[in-house]
Amino acid sequence: MDKFYHSVRLDADLCMGCINCIKRCPTQAIRVRNGKAQINSKFCIDCGECIRVCPHHAKHATYDKxxxxxxxxxxxxxxxxxxxxxxxxxxxxxxxxxxxxxxxxxxxxxxxxxxxxxxxxxxxxxxxxxxxxxxxxxxxxxxxxxxxxxxxxxxxxxxxxxxxxxxxxxxxxxxxxxxxxxxxxxxxxxxxxxxxxxxxxxxxxxxxxxxxxxxxxxxxxxxxxxxxxxxxxxxxxxxxxxxxxxxxxxxxxxxxxxxxxxxxxxxxxxxxxxxxxxxxxxxxxxxxxxxxxxxxxxxxxxxxxxxxxxxxxxxxxxxxxxxxxxxxxxxxxxxxxxxVKWTKDVQYEPVFNLGNTMMESFARLNQVERLCKKLPGLDCGSCGAPTCKALAEDIVRGEAVESDCVYYLRENLHKLSEEVSILADDIAAGNAEGYEMLKVMTEYIQRISDEMSLLDSRDEKEKEKE
Structure with a gap:
């Protein structure tokens, strides 16, 4: 018997990738990845809040007819x-x-x-x-x-x-x-x-x-x-x-x-x-x-x-x-x-633990705290996680990356642009050693710019759907 069986299900075809569900889920069991919601079966408690708030009826309950x-x-x-x-x-x-x-x-x-x-x-x-x-x-x-x-x-x-x-x-x-x-x-x-x-x-x-x-x-x-x-x-x-x-x-x-x-x-x-x-x-x-x-x-x-x-x-x-x-x-x-009495005790399921041992959990918790200081703390949900802390935990678990945060991505792009400008000045002054680094950073900025374009395109599509 599946101890994490769930009657609340997601219809990916109806999901529009909005963040209503991730903001209302009491156990932060939902993420939006690649434009679609995903439900973590270990975190979900089948309260039905996502069904209640989903404007696209992408969440539904399974039951008999x-x-x-x-x-x-x-x-x-x-x-x-x-x-x-x-x-x-x-x-x-x-x-x-x-x-x-x-x-x-x-x-x-x-x-x-x-x-x-x-x-x-x-x-x-x-x-x-x-x-x-x-x-x-x-x-x-x-x-x-x-x-x-x-x-x-x-x-x-x-x-x-x-x-x-x-x-x-x-x-x-x-x-x-x-x-x-x-x-x-x-x-x-x-x-x-x-x-x-x-x-x-x-x-x-x-x-x-x-x-x-x-x-x-x-x-x-x-x-x-x-x-x-x-x-x-x-x-x-x-x-x-x-x-x-x-x-x-x-x-x-x-x-x-x-x-x-x-x-x-x-x-x-x-x-x-x-x-x-x-x-x-x-x-x-x-x-x-x-x-x-x-x-x-x-x-x-x-x-x-x-x-x-x-x-x-x-x-x-x-x-x-x-x-x-x-x-x-x-x-x-x-x-x-x-x-009337129970015949079996309820056992603790440590699904929210960041590590398999206490030491590993403490180490990862420190990583989460450091990441939270780098993230903007706006809890906007644009990254697909309900809060900045949830995103930090996903990053530590290997389920997300820092560039999923739009604000973090834009801030890094701005810093890199300034560094490229400085390198360009060095090259103009005759410092040939900076040429290769400039080339690498220019390619990196181009990749980030492409990602930003995709994010902006997704935002425009969501606005058109709304």
Missing amino acids: LDVLKQYEYTVALPAPSLYSQFNNLDDVNIVLNALLMMGFHDVFEVSAAAELVSEATREYLSENPDRLPAISTACPSVVRLIRVRFPNLIPNLLPLNPPVEVAAILAAEKAMKETGLPREKIGIIFISPCPSKVTYVKSPLGTDHSEVDRVLAIKDVYPQLLSCMKAVGDDPPEIGTSGKIGISWGRSGGEASGLFTEEYLAADGIENVIRVLEDMEDQKFTNLKFVELNACNGGCVGGVLTVENPYVAEVKLKRLRKYMPVARSHIDGDAEEL
């Missing part, structure tokens, strides 16, 4: 809590659940019901492990992957519990096999996801060796067909929902923490805010916290790039929907207690 329902004899839908927030005037989740059955699913298992089990297990974990507080939620795969590669000191603080989608998949598969008598391979457990991060989790899970989710559909693909089925369901559908306020609340930022019945928590959403919180946690700036809920998307899961509704409007809809629901309807029994 609706025809996967035909590949199984029996299919179970796992609707994310954020799915309910996509519809106007929805006051009963059973309308959505019955519409999923009308779409062709044989059964439905709410992820929000599994979320209530995880909330109950989290409350127990917080009371039994005071030495590992604050615990960091592991519901958002992008956050877990971010901590795995960038914040190794916080790995012990990760909540060692499966995300609700995994718990739901395990329970749904067990229920389907028991009720149908079919072998596991003929049953399709299909998650309806708000974001590409969950797709990556299914293909390459953390905390477990294998995910019980078989396929992942996007909310935006399911939405049109589901909407028409909801109209056919009517206003008084059969009640098949098994979750309450706690489970439904997981779809928005702060919803998971609200189910822990404590005020000693912090909730942050948006990947840039998440990084700020993690940096402060590493510096031990937070005290008296029991739990930290972090969501890579603005607003929480309702802000995923595979949804259709504005995240802040969706959050309001979710709050209104849960208003008259019971607090919780699902509780852990003896069988469910173990399946």
